[in-house]
Amino acid sequence: MLELHHLRKTFHPGTPNEVRALRGVSLTIDEGSFVVVIGTNGSGKSTLLNSVAGTFLVDEGRIQLAGKDVTRWPEHRRAKHIGRVFQNPFTGSAPNLTIAENLALAARRGQSRGLGWALRRAELAQLRDQVREMGLGMEDRLSNVIGSLSGGQRQSLTLLMAGLQRPDLLLLDEHTAALDPKSADQVIRLTESLIRKHRLTTMMVTHSMQQAASLGDRLIMMVRGEMRYDFRGEAKRRLTPDAILAKFEEVRRIDQLDESAASLLRRRYV
């Protein structure tokens, strides 16, 4: 479903602020697979998801999505295949439009938008049913503006919006990080049921060891712009939160070793 070949991305190249955010990442994700992505701050998780979504073009490498080479496609063109939920609940919906209007926009993700009526009665009824199914009691508030909702409610709606048009790939970037624990639980339950219902291929970034251990059928760990670990199948199933924490500890020790080796070399040769 998704093939990444040797992706590289450097921000601010040739300046003192140069950041090599992706240093040759290759990854193939099968149809229907649910991949959890973890890693320390600044390790390139968001950069990885953003390069797939097309927020920016990669410097090197090739991205193959749903059988098409989308490497040079702009973001709005890739949107046809990709549903997204962002870390910030404000990013995924338009605050001054009503719930119904936001849903109607999402229902036509990646399709042409002509001069047809945006909110037909039949379509509206269908959307209302979908919102009712979520069980958050928002079906009677469809004509309220989204800005009047809580972060958790907005995030739940964004999830629903991402699934209205079945996406070939669902990208979730720490989509529960800004929520209180109760809302986060709720959004995670919704996420699971959405993915199961539509059998979605998913990449989910998280900092929660609990989520990383319990969700998904594959776990990859990013370290400094590289993919350091890749657990799948039985190996993924056996992972516990503690085991994942231990991996982080291991990475930290190796990196410290790298660090001290580097400074040793520097002292000797520079």
Place this chain on the structure above:
Amino acid sequence: MTLLIGAVTMGLILSLLAMGVLVSFRILSFRDLTVDGSIALGGAVTAMLITSGVPPLVATLAAFASGAVAGSVTGVLATKLRINGLLAGILVMTALYSVNLRVMGKSNIPLMSHATVFTGVQRLAKSDDRWSLLVWQAPTQDAWVMLFVFAAIVAAAALLWTYFQTRHGLSMRATGDNPDMIRALGVDVGWMIVAGLALSNGLVALAGALLVQYQGFADVQMGIGMVVWGFASVIIGESLVRGKHVGLLIIGAIMGSVLFRLLVAIALRWGLNPNDLKLVTAIFVLAALVLPDLLTKFRPRAGKHTAEVPAHA
């Protein structure tokens, strides 16, 4: 009474300007300064076409098209060439000054002896007919023109509202509200801004077209300060309707424009020097922008948020 009818008619005509500014400043969150140039462009195109024998209605529609082109240029500069939005508007506005002079061939074109879109309406009454309401009297012709303009504005407003209910119009509103979101839903935000600025400046040029036919002449200077007038109308309108629905915003812009012209007429009647009008308007807009913030600062957590959505270009 004649004064009142004049001010209302003027306010109605300029409500097209207010609707245009509403589309760019409020719907798209794009501070577009092309307006000063495109209202004069609409006037110039109309005057030039009418004096060369083109039917007034066709000339008026051509004005809309010319404004749309001007708006698209600003849009392309801002989104494709990535020039700061304010600067893009200023560049096009400045360039339009020369364009307008070229179109007109001179700095002022009188239309007195030519038929306009209002001529047919004026023929409904004889020029010395009086129309009276209680103790007031006014030329019947002026009243007919006002009614005609009112009908035209209602039609334009209805069309604009209808557009914003379509998929394309809804996507445009989302573009101004949250470009990241709508891009992730597959809309090319750049072209959407171009389309929005075309619509906005088309409306503005339409205001220019009606204005020159109403006042009987086109002048290359007629656009100066118009963006601020339009913005003033939008702000007044927002305080009148207090709602975020597009329909309310459009009605607000029209009401704001009429009220603004009435205030201006009253102020002039009371002895305001016409030369000071733009200064007073600018101070008024400044106050309207700053006061709500100041008030919420003095009463923390009391008022609702009036913070502006930052322009994204």
